[in-house]
Amino acid sequence: MRDANAVNTVISYVSNTVELAPGDVIASGTPSGVGFSRDPHILMKPGDVCEIEVERVGTLVNEIAEG
Incomplete structure (x- = not known):
């Protein structure tokens, strides 16, 4: 999401x-222009870890698996 209007x-x-x-x-999810728009593409791959933390709530950790 590049701007407040998208949000x-x-x-x-x-x-x-x-x-x-x-x-x-x-x-x-991922905002536009982060990885796919780059040359070469920068994409998540099996074994990469995506982690999000919300204060006073907790942490969610997901490991990218083979699709």
């Missing part, structure tokens, strides 16, 4: 489906 669009879309409450987290 606002995602929040609007999600809030039309479920009721959002203070503290809710929307994990949107």
Whole structure:
């Protein structure tokens, strides 16, 4: 997500489906232009680890597996 308008669009879309409450987290995935747009592409591969931490909530760790 490159700008606030894209974030606002995602929040609007999600809030039309479920009721959002203070503290809710929307994990949107990789923003455009991060890895695929580069030359050469920089993509996650099996064995890479993706980790997200939310203060006072915890940490989610996912290891990329062979698809």
